[in-house]
Amino acid sequence: MKTLFPFEQVNGQVLTQEQRIYLEGLSAGLRNRGVSFGDVEALPEASQTETKTRIEESWTAEERIKHELHPLDAYALILEHAVANKAPERENIYRFKWNGLFYLTPAKEGYMCRLRIPAGQLKSFQLRELSRIAAELTTGYVQITTRANLQMRMIQPRDVPALLGRIQNIGLHTRGAGADNIRNITASPTAGIDPFELIDVLPFCHELSQLIISSREFYNLPRKFNIAFDGGGLISSVEETNDVGASAVEIVGDEGPVPAGVYFRIKLGGATGHLAFAQDLGVLVKPSELVKTMSALVRVFINLGNRTDRKRARLKWLLETMSLEQYLVHAEKLLGFKLLRSPLDPAKAPVTGKVPVRPHPQVGVYAQKQKGLNYIGVGIPVGTITPRQMNRIAEIADLYGSGEVRLTVWQNLIIPNIPDAFVETVKKAVAQQGLHWQQSHIRSGLVACTGNSYCKFAASNTKSHALELVDYLEKKVKLDQPLNIHVTGCPNSCAQHYMGDIGLLGTKTKLGGESVEGYHVFIGGGFGDNQALGRQVFSGISFNQLKPTLEKMLKGYLRHRQAGETFLSFSKRNDLNTLQAIFSNDE
Numbered sequence: 355m356k357t358l359f360p361f362e363q364v365n366g367q368v369l370t371q372e373q374r375i376y377l378e379g380l381s382a383g384l385r386n387r388g389v390s391f392g393d394v395e396a397l398p399e400a401s402q403t404e405t406k407t408r409i410e411e412s413w414t415a416e417e418r419i420k421h422e423l424h425p426l427d428a429y430a431l432i433l434e435h436a437v438a439n440k441a442p443e444r445e446n447i448y449r450f451k452w453n454g455l456f457y458l459t460p461a462k463e464g465y466m467c468r469l470r471i472p473a474g475q476l477k478s479f480q481l482r483e484l485s486r487i488a489a490e491l492t493t494g495y496v497q498i499t500t501r502a503n504l505q506m507r508m509i510q511p512r513d514v515p516a517l518l519g520r521i522q523n524i525g526l527h528t529r530g531a532g533a534d535n536i537r538n539i540t541a542s543p544t545a546g547i548d549p550f551e552l553i554d555v556l557p558f559c560h561e562l563s564q565l566i567i568s569s570r571e572f573y574n575l576p577r578k579f580n581i582a583f584d585g586g587g588l589i590s591s592v593e594e595t596n597d598v599g600a601s602a603v604e605i606v607g608d609e610g611p612v613p614a615g616v617y618f619r620i621k622l623g624g625a626t627g628h629l630a631f632a633q634d635l636g637v638l639v640k641p642s643e644l645v646k647t648m649s650a651l652v653r654v655f656i657n658l659g660n661r662t663d664r665k666r667a668r669l670k671w672l673l674e675t676m677s678l679e680q681y682l683v684h685a686e687k688l689l690g691f692k693l694l695r696s697p698l699d700p701a702k703a704p705v706t707g708k709v710p711v712r713p714h715p716q717v718g719v720y721a722q723k724q725k726g727l728n729y730i731g732v733g734i735p736v737g738t739i740t741p742r743q744m745n746r747i748a749e750i751a752d753l754y755g756s757g758e759v760r761l762t763v764w765q766n767l768i769i770p771n772i773p774d775a776f777v778e779t780v781k782k783a784v785a786q787q788g789l790h791w792q793q794s795h796i797r798s799g800l801v802a803c804t805g806n807s808y809c810k811f812a813a814s815n816t817k818s819h820a821l822e823l824v825d826y827l828e829k830k831v832k833l834d835q836p837l838n839i840h841v842t843g844c845p846n847s848c849a850q851h852y853m854g855d856i857g858l859l860g861t862k863t864k865l866g867g868e869s870v871e872g873y874h875v876f877i878g879g880g881f882g883d884n885q886a887l888g889r890q891v892f893s894g895i896s897f898n899q900l901k902p903t904l905e906k907m908l909k910g911y912l913r914h915r916q917a918g919e920t921f922l923s924f925s926k927r928n929d930l931n932t933l934q935a936i937f938s939n940d941e
Contacts, residue, residue: 412662413661413662414661414662414663414664414667416448416533416534416664417661417662419445419448419449420449420534420574423449424573424574425448425449425450425451425452425453425533425573426452426529426570426573428446428449428450428452428453429453431446431449431450432450432453432455432514432515432518433515435511435514436511436512436513436514436515437512438511439510439511439512440511441457441459441463441511442457442511447459448533450465451531451532451533452529452530452532452533452535452573453518453528453529453531454467454468454469454470454518454527454528454529454530454531454532455467455509455514455528455532456468456532458507458508458808458809458810459810460810461806461807461808461809461810462507462508462808464507464508464509464510465507465508465509465510465511465514466505466506466507466508466509466808467492467505467506467507467509467514467517467518467521467528468499468503468504468505468528468531468532468538469503469504469505469521469526469527469528469531469538470503470526470527470528470529470530470531470538470563470567471502471503471504471526471538471761472538472539472541472559472560472563473502473539473540473541473543473545473555473556473559473560473583473760474502474503474538474540474541474543474760474761474762474763475556475758475760475761476758476759476760476761477757477758477759478748478749478751478752478757478758478759479524479748479757480524480525480526481744481745481747481748481751481759482744482745482748483520483523483524484496484504484506484521484524484526484744485741485742485744485745485748486741486745487506487517487520487521488506488741488744489741491506491509491513491516491517492506492507492508492509492517493507493508494740494741495507495508495738495808496738496739496740496741496744497737497738497739497765497804498734498737498738498739498761498762498765498766498767499538499737499765499848500737500763500764500765500801500803500848500849500850501537501538501540501580501763502538502540502543502760502761502762502763503531503538503761504761505804507808508808527567529567529573530566530567530572530573532578533578534574534575534576534577534578535572535573535575535578535579536566536572536575536578536579536580536581536652537578537579537580537581539559539562539563539566539581539582539583540559540580540581540582540583540591540593540596540763541555541556541558541559541582541583541584541585541591542555542583542584542585542586542587542589542590542591543589543591543716543760543761543762543763543768544587544588544589544720544722544729544760544768544770545559545583545585545587547722547723547724547727547729547770547771548585548587548588548589548722548723549721549722549723550586550587550588550708550709550710551585551586551587551602551723552585552586552602552603552604552616553585553586553602553616553641554585555583555584555585555600555602558583558600558641558644558645558648559583561645562581562645562648562649565645565649571653571656572652572656574656575652575655575656575659576655576656576659576660576661576667577659577664577667577668577669578668579597579598579652579655579669580595580596580597580598580624581596581597581598581599581648581652582595582596582598582599582600583599583600584599584600584601584602585602586601586602586603586604586709587709588709588710588712588715588720589715589716589731589762589764590881590882591763592763592850592853592881592882593621593624593632594621594624594631594632594881594882594885595624595625595626595631595632595850595853595881596621596624596632597622597623597624597625597632597655597668597669597670598620598621598622598632598648598651598652598669599620599621599624599632600618600619600620600621600639600644600648601618601619601620601621602616602617602618603616603617603618603619603638604616604617605617605638612638612694612696615640616641617638617639617640617641617694618638618639618641618644619634619635619637619638619639619696619698620634620635620637620639620647620648620651621633621634621635622635622651622669622673622678622681623669623670623673624670625668625669625670626847626850626852626853626887627845627846627847627848627850627852628668628670629852629887630670631885631887633673633678634698635678635681635682636678636679636682636695636696636697636698637682637693637694637695637696638693638694638696639693639694640694643693646689647685647689647693650685650686650688650689651681651685653685653688654681654684654685654688655669655672657684658672658684659672660672713793713795713798713835713836714764714793714794714795714798714799714836715731716731716762716764716766716768716798717731717732717733717766717790717791717792717793717794717798718730718731718791718792718793719731719777719781719791722770722771724771726773726774727770727771727772727773727774728772728773728774728777729768729769729770729771729772730768730769730772730777730780730781730784730791731762731766731767731768731791732747732766732767732768732769732784732789732790732791733766733789733790733791733792733794733797733798734765734766734767734789735789735797735800735821736765736800736801736802736816736817736820736821737765737766737801737802738817742787743787743788743789746783746787747759747767747769747787750769750780750783750784751769754769754772754773754776754779754780754783755769755770755771755772755780756770756771758770758771764799764801765801765802793836794828795833795834795835795836795837796824796827796828796831796833796837796839797824797828798836799836799837799838799839799854799855800820800824800838800839800841801838801839801840801841801849801850801854802816802817802819802820802840802841802842802849803816803817803841803842803843803844803847803848803849804816804817804843804848805817805818805819805843805860806843806860806871809843809844811843811844811846812843812844812860813843813844813860813861813862813871814843814860814861814871814872814873814897815871816841816842816843816849816858816860817841819841819871819897819900820839820841822901823839823841823900823901823904824839826901826905827901827904827905827908830905831905831908831909831912833908833912834918835918835919835920835921836920837855837856837908837921838853838854838855838856838879839854839855839856839857839858840853840854840856840857840858840879841858841860841873842857842858842859842860843860844859844860845859847859851876851879851888852876852879852887852888853879853880853881853886853887853888854876854879854888855877855878855879855880855920855921855922855925856875856876856877856888856904856907856921857875857876857877857879857888858873858874858875858876858900859873859874859876860872860873861873861874861894863894863895863896864894865896865898865899870896870897870898871896871897872894872895872896872897872899872900873894873895873897873900874890874892874893874894874895875890875891875892875893875895875900875903875904875907876888876889876890876891877889877891877907877921877925877933878922878925878926879922880922884922886922886926889925889930891930891933891934891937892934892937903937906937906938906939907937908921910936910937910939911924911936913936914936
C-alpha cells in the first residue's frame, strides 16, 4: 500500500499499525485543508521527534492514554483484574470504557456495563439471556437508557469476562459503548411496521453499526458521538439531539430540480446538554448513499475534531470553527462525489409524512401497516426493569408476537406483531408484571437519568424522585394534554432536561441551614416540529418543595391557558416574569 507520509520510522522504530492509522487520519485532515506531506521534504530524525513531542504535549490526558495503549488492546488487563478481583486504576478506568465497562467509584464499588443494541432491536432469546446475566452476575438493576439501550450495574471485576462473553455469545456487543466512541445508534422504534413511515430505516442503522464494529478507525474519536435515523413514523427518534441525525422526507411530483422520491435530510451538531439542536446541512441524500454519507461525516470529525480541550471536543464546538458548507466539502472529498444541495426552505419544505398527532405514542396499542397486527408500547417506570420482568416480556413476545422486542429513547419498550386476537391477552399479561400499557398524560412522558444512587456526577436521586413526583401529581392534577417531564441529575443532561415541557436539573440547595437535594426548574422545551430549549423559571428548589411547586405550575397553566393549549405552547406564549407570577400563586 502506498504510504501517505514520507517516512517509515520514528526515532528508529518502525511505525506500528496504530501509528499508521493515526498518521493517516492526520494526513487526511491536512489534505482537506489543501496540504499534504508531498509538499514538504522529510524532516531530519531529531526534528521529527521534536515535532511529535510538541504534538503530544498539546494532547489531553485522555488522548495520551489512548496513544500509549489503544483501549481495544486492553482486554488482557481486564482479565488480569478479574483474576485478582481488583478495581481498575485511573487510566484503566478510562480504557475499560471501550468495552462498555464503567467503574462506579466513588458512588459504588463495581462496574456498570453498557451494551450496544442497534436500533434498540432485541430478539426474545437475547432478552431472556440478558435477564439471566443480570440475575446471576449483577444486583439485578437493569436500566433502559435514553439511547434505546440497556445498562447493568454492580458487576464485580471477577465476573467481567463471563459477562462480556455471554453478551457476545447472543450476538450483542459492548465495544465502543462509552468514552470517545460512537454510542448506540438509534432509529425509529416502529421502523418497518409503522403505517405512517416514509421508509424503513432499520437496514441503514444495522449496516452502519456493522461498519463501526468492524472498523478500528471508529474507535478513536475526539469525544463521544451520537447518531440517529428517523423514518418519519409515529415515534420520533429525536434525531435533532444527535451529533448526526438523518430524517426521511418525501419529494412529491417531478417539478423542480429534485426527482420525486424519499430522501434524507442530514442534521449536524446536536447536543442538548450544551444547549444545541442539530443544524440542517442543506442536502438531500439518496437512501443508497446514506450510510456512506454518514460514515464520511464521522470521519471528518475524527480528522478535524479538537483533541487538546475535552470541554470543546464535541462536534458542536467544531462547527463553531467552520461553516456547515466547509464541513460538507470535507465530507465530499472523502466520499468522492458531491451531494445534492437543497437548502432548507420552511415555505417549500418537503413532506415529512402525514403523521397524526397522538399523545405519547410510545405507550399504548397501535395498528401496524401489516393488516391484523399491532404493536403495544409498554411503559417501564423511569426505565428500570427487573430480570423477572425481562424474562416475562420475552415470553410474551414469543407466545403472542414474533419473538421481538424494541427499546425506545423514551426508556420503555415495544412488543410488535401482535395479532388482533391476542391484544387483550397481552394487555393483561403486561399489567400482571406491574407494568402498564395505558397512555397517561403525566406518567408516559416521564424520563429520568441514573441519579446519584449509581452515578458520581448526579446531585440528586433522580429515579426515586421522578416516581414519587409523578405519583403525587397524578393525584393532584388532571390534564387533558400530554406532558413530558425530564429529570436529570447533572449538567451532562443524560435525560435531556432542556427538551422537556418541564425539565428538572439536580442540584444541592440549602434548607434550614442544611444541604439537601433539590432541582432547578426549566420549562418550554420541545423537539421535532415543536423544537425549543427550556428556560429556567425557578432555581434551587428542594425536592420536598418541588412537589407542591409543580402542582401550582400545572394548575396555573390550566387556569390561564387558551382552549386546548398545550403546556409547551402556553410556556412559549408567556414571558418568564408572567409565568413565575402564574406559577407562584394559587389563584
